[in-house]
Amino acid sequence: MSLLSNWTWPTRLRDKGIIGMNRRNIRYIGRYNNRRLYPLVDDKLKTKLLAQRYGITTPALIGTVTTQFGVKHIGETLVGHHGFVIKPAKGSGGKGILVIESVDGEAFIKPSGARLSITDIERHVSNILSGLYSLGGSPDVALIETLINFDESLMAYSYEGVPDIRVIVFKGYPVMSMMRLSTAASDGKANLHQGAVGVGLNMATGEALRGVQFDRPCYAHPDTGHDLASLKVPQWKTLLDLAAGCYEMTGLGYLGTDMVLDRKHGPMLLELNARPGLAIQMTNGEGLRRRLDLIERQPDGVSVEKRVAFAQHHFARTSELTTDSPDTSSATA
Amino acid sequence: MSRLPFYFIVGLLLIAGITMSVHRHLQFEIPWLPGEQRQVWEIEAVITFDALDGPVQVDLALPTHQAGYRVLTENTASSGYGLAYQADETGRLAEWTIREAEGDQQLYYSVQMLVSPDAQAPVQTAPDLPPAVEWESPFDSAAEQLIDEAWDRSANNATFARELIRNVNGERQDENARLLLGEMDPAPLIIRLLNQAEVKARAVSGLLLEDGRRRQSLSSWIQVFDENDETWSLFHPVTGAQGKPDNLLLWETTGDAVLEVQGGTNSRVSFSMMTHYQPASAAVRNHNSNDTLLNFSIHSLPLEEQALFQTILLIPIGAMVVVFLRVFVGIKTSGTFMPVLIALAFIQTSLATGLIGFLLIIAMGLVIRNYLSYLNLLLVARVSAVIITVIGIISVFSVLAYRMGLNAGLTITFFPMIILAWTIERMSILWEEEGPKQVLIQGGGSLLTAVIAYLAMNSPWVRHITFNFLGVQFILMALILLLGNYTGYRLLELRRFKPITEDDKPS
Numbered sequence: 128m129s130l131l132s133n134w135t136w137p138t139r140l141r142d143k144g145i146i147g148m149n150r151r152n153i154r155y156i157g158r159y160n161n162r163r164l165y166p167l168v169d170d171k172l173k174t175k176l177l178a179q180r181y182g183i184t185t186p187a188l189i190g191t192v193t194t195q196f197g198v199k200h201i202g203e204t205l206v207g208h209h210g211f212v213i214k215p216a217k218g219s220g221g222k223g224i225l226v227i228e229s230v231d232g233e234a235f236i237k238p239s240g241a242r243l244s245i246t247d248i249e250r251h252v253s254n255i256l257s258g259l260y261s262l263g264g265s266p267d268v269a270l271i272e273t274l275i276n277f278d279e280s281l282m283a284y285s286y287e288g289v290p291d292i293r294v295i296v297f298k299g300y301p302v303m304s305m306m307r308l309s310t311a312a313s314d315g316k317a318n319l320h321q322g323a324v325g326v327g328l329n330m331a332t333g334e335a336l337r338g339v340q341f342d343r344p345c346y347a348h349p350d351t352g353h354d355l356a357s358l359k360v361p362q363w364k365t366l367l368d369l370a371a372g373c374y375e376m377t378g379l380g381y382l383g384t385d386m387v388l389d390r391k392h393g394p395m396l397l398e399l400n401a402r403p404g405l406a407i408q409m410t411n412g413e414g415l416r417r418r419l420d421l422i423e424r425q426p427d428g429v430s431v432e433k434r435v436a437f438a439q440h441h442f443a444r445t446s447e448l449t450t451d452s453p454d455t456s457s458a459t460a
Numbered sequence: 461m462s463r464l465p466f467y468f469i470v471g472l473l474l475i476a477g478i479t480m481s482v483h484r485h486l487q488f489e490i491p492w493l494p495g496e497q498r499q500v501w502e503i504e505a506v507i508t509f510d511a512l513d514g515p516v517q518v519d520l521a522l523p524t525h526q527a528g529y530r531v532l533t534e535n536t537a538s539s540g541y542g543l544a545y546q547a548d549e550t551g552r553l554a555e556w557t558i559r560e561a562e563g564d565q566q567l568y569y570s571v572q573m574l575v576s577p578d579a580q581a582p583v584q585t586a587p588d589l590p591p592a593v594e595w596e597s598p599f600d601s602a603a604e605q606l607i608d609e610a611w612d613r614s615a616n617n618a619t620f621a622r623e624l625i626r627n628v629n630g631e632r633q634d635e636n637a638r639l640l641l642g643e644m645d646p647a648p649l650i651i652r653l654l655n656q657a658e659v660k661a662r663a664v665s666g667l668l669l670e671d672g673r674r675r676q677s678l679s680s681w682i683q684v685f686d687e688n689d690e691t692w693s694l695f696h697p698v699t700g701a702q703g704k705p706d707n708l709l710l711w712e713t714t715g716d717a718v719l720e721v722q723g724g725t726n727s728r729v730s731f732s733m734m735t736h737y738q739p740a741s742a743a744v745r746n747h748n749s750n751d752t753l754l755n756f757s758i759h760s761l762p763l764e765e766q767a768l769f770q771t772i773l774l775i776p777i778g779a780m781v782v783v784f785l786r787v788f789v790g791i792k793t794s795g796t797f798m799p800v801l802i803a804l805a806f807i808q809t810s811l812a813t814g815l816i817g818f819l820l821i822i823a824m825g826l827v828i829r830n831y832l833s834y835l836n837l838l839l840v841a842r843v844s845a846v847i848i849t850v851i852g853i854i855s856v857f858s859v860l861a862y863r864m865g866l867n868a869g870l871t872i873t874f875f876p877m878i879i880l881a882w883t884i885e886r887m888s889i890l891w892e893e894e895g896p897k898q899v900l901i902q903g904g905g906s907l908l909t910a911v912i913a914y915l916a917m918n919s920p921w922v923r924h925i926t927f928n929f930l931g932v933q934f935i936l937m938a939l940i941l942l943l944g945n946y947t948g949y950r951l952l953e954l955r956r957f958k959p960i961t962e963d964d965k966p967s
């Protein structure tokens with residue numbers, strides 16, 4: 128029996144409304160995401176330019192490098208900027224992202240304290256252009272963006288890295304959200320399968336519902352020790368508006384939006400994902416199925432405000448972290 | 461969004477597949493199971509040569525009834541050529557003739573041999589000894605010493621031949637043998653020495669039968685006549701081992717040339733072969749029935765292409781295994797259909813050798829690829845470098861295996877090198893990005909998929925069904941389409957999502 132104790136029955140998953148990989152691929156991605164639109168989200172430069180046109184806040188663009196010839200002039204572009212991020216346009220999973228926190232004379236300083244020379248920066252950009260970090264090694268473009276100043280209220284929940292907020296947007300309705308907190312185990316990366324803590328968020332308020340690390344419940348940040356129950360994302364309504372607006376922007380029906388909170392500019396769109404993963408169900412302790420079914424019954428052509436209000440009303444939940452007996456976890460559909 | 465057209469197509473494919481299979485079963489009496497039948501080898505010889513713009517005569521020696529094999533039917537294809545079969549007590553001959561021929565010429569001869577363990581070789585009288593040829597000095601004394609040495613160690617003709625072969629080829633090879641080998645090839649030398657000692661012997665040509673082999677050539681063997689029980693016994697010309705391997709078909713037994721071409725150059729003959737099982741009664745009749753459209757079957761193709769198709773038709777089985785394991789089970793593999801190609805290689809190498817070879821190549825490749833990543837190369841150049849590395853590794857392992865006497869190690873060359881290179885590249889990137897654990901998961905997943913695909917593709921029943929019933933391909937297509945429509949959970953997801961179902965269990 129002990130061998131089977133790690134397994135469950137399909138009927139129990141179905142009762143919980145859990146969506147599996149096959150269903151996600153056929154029923155949602157295949158049906159609602161037109162392949163023609165993928166380049167809009169797979170290329171961060173395209174996403175960014177599009178977002179600017181639709182008035183969606185993104186980290187400001189300092190410049191782009193498109194040719195190896197241009198690498199030599201990168202020093203001129205960087206003059207006057209004290210913190211910036213260099214990333215590949217077609218990178219995935221956070222690969223090839225170089226963060227420079229401050230500039231000290233000739234030296235560029237990373238968050239870890241390591242000092243880089245301009246030659247190091249040039250080599251990194253050159254690697255990006257030759258496709259070292261892009262899918263399939265195709266030639267790429269390097270983006271230089273201003274550094275995000277993280278909202279201090281969230282600083283205590285993250286170890287080294289950036290806490291980001293993932294919102295699943297279905298047909299323009301935000302349906303489920305979570306925050307990903309990097310840990311020592313995840314090496315400062317916000318990747319759940321590498322050990323980052325996933326915190327399910329109440330769609331109504333942006334408050335923490337439950338925390339999960341390595342698929343197991345977790346009540347405080349393993350490194351900072353900070354209690355997860357008190358976590359509440361500020362400017363939650365604005366963030367949902369932004370996420371919901373990405374539907375009109377891209378035309379993709381089933382979309383994962385990754386957002387960050389900037390001290391000055393509030394919520395910002397970091398990147399979009401046309402094939403968002405299913406781990407969000409684990410962090411929320413609830414399947415997506417019922418919420419998606421409800422949205423599928425809604426008419427098209429509803430405004431962003433109404434969609435966000437709908438989601439905040441229908442997908443509200445109570446936290447499992449504040450009470451001692453975590454057993455109220457069904458959606459009020 | 462109606463799914464009707466989809467189910468219509470699936471239904472159509474299923475009906476077509478089942479109808480074709482049942483038709484073939486009823487009409488041609490091809491059984492559903494591979495057992496209960498006789499094994500038939502189809503062997504095709506292709507003669508190629510450049511004609512010299514004039515009359516051409518081609519003589520090809522033909523196989524006869526012999527121990528273990530019976531000739532069922534034979535066919536030739538040779539447009540414009542006159543053809544005559546000649547037979548005498550020692551052997552048979554096909555003779556093609558034409559008045560005028562120019563350029564590339566191809567002549568086909570195919571024969572069906574029935575495997576019948578109780579078939580006996582026809583009784584043959586011993587030939588006369590060929591007239592002795594005098595050796596020149598110093599070869600004469602070398603030859604005499606070789607003969608004397610072997611003679612002393614032997615009791616009769618058979619043991620004499622065995623000892624002589626060992627003296628010429630084996631570890632006992634001495635100065636005398638090396639001197640004579642400088643003048644002649646081993647097989648003719650041994651025959652000549654045997655004849656010199658007044659032992660009746662001749663060189664024969666045989667074909668080692670292996671399913672699905674193409675472009676094979678004949679190998680030389682030595683037959684020695686035993687005066688006491690009046691039979692010929694066969695010897696391997698290198699090892700001296702006595703006796704006929706079960707899969708050896710003697711093609712030519714007179715000691716003459718297999719192929720003679722007058723009026724042409726660059727002539728050669730190559731053989732393709734494959735085996736299949738038929739009811740002995742149908743074996744003959746099947747051949748005479750004309751190919752109609754309904755009997756649209758690959759069995760009407762030349763044998764060389766048929767052998768190729770035997771493998772090709774197995775690929776859908778492998779693909780089906782991959783689809784099943786990914787969609788129903790959720791196994792992660794590195795490269796979607798890489799496991800199928802690895803499984804195809806396993807069919808050639810046998811499972812154990814294949815697994816060991818695969819792991820060795822991948823492990824070595826990962827170490828070397830690890831160094832390449834320090835060089836900071838562009839992707840295409842890096843993968844090319846890995847391809848060359850893989851070829852290097854395969855060569856080194858082949859030589860090492862051969863030196864250590866492991867002939868199975870030579871089959872390592874059947875691995876698809878480009879696919880291996882990409883596998884190494886992907887695994888290496890995975891290692892850098894996700895750590896060794898993911899490499900083990902995906903590598904293990906690929907290997908598991910490959911082994912299951914191999915077991916499916918190598919089963920005699922599956923081989924029999926896929927090759928003999930083309931309709932099965934339609935059924936497979938329909939099943940794969942249906943699998944592509946499955947929205948349920950994967951087996952491994954039952955484990956992944958287990959924690960969610962735990963919380964609200966009443967405790």
